[in-house]
Amino acid sequence: MAERGAVKRPLWIFGYGSLVWRPDIPHDERRPAWIRGFARRFWQGSTDHRGVPEAPGRVVTLVRAEAARCWGAAYRVAADERDAVLDRLDHREQGGYERLDVSIHFEAGAPQTDGLVYVATERNRNYLGPAPLDTIARQVRKARGPSGANLEYVLRLADSLREMDASDPHVFALEALLRQEGIE
């Protein structure tokens, strides 16, 4: 009799940062989605993508916020791509993100699904934590890394959230501050 191995299932990954606007992982489906109990914050330092060690950029992480919904994009990764995608994201995010299991919600009426999300906590060496928004804006303006300008990261994220009609006061307030100061 043929030996039965563990059945591999597709994997849903919830993106709330660059994955929202740059889905650089193989996927079979992308859907606007949200997760409960988290708020997006520009509290993670980036020394290898949107900044350098001498001038870290600021990228998003998630913090616990009981009543909050965080909107983003969910990607369905085929079962046979699962390990490769996780390896790739683990490697890409070696700056300090951890995987968390979450329930991913879609538009009203559609069933939720289990998935995972990468979150950077204060336990990682690049974590910067909260700061006044104008301090964050100043830091974003100055920072640039191998993946490009930190400013581009913020503006693209804000544009993509707007396109999906998602509200995010923290992201939009930072965007407004940056645009108010002028975009080069």
Ligand code: BEZ
């Ligand atoms: C994101 O773009 O949502 C993301 C992906 C991996 C780690 C952190 C954020």
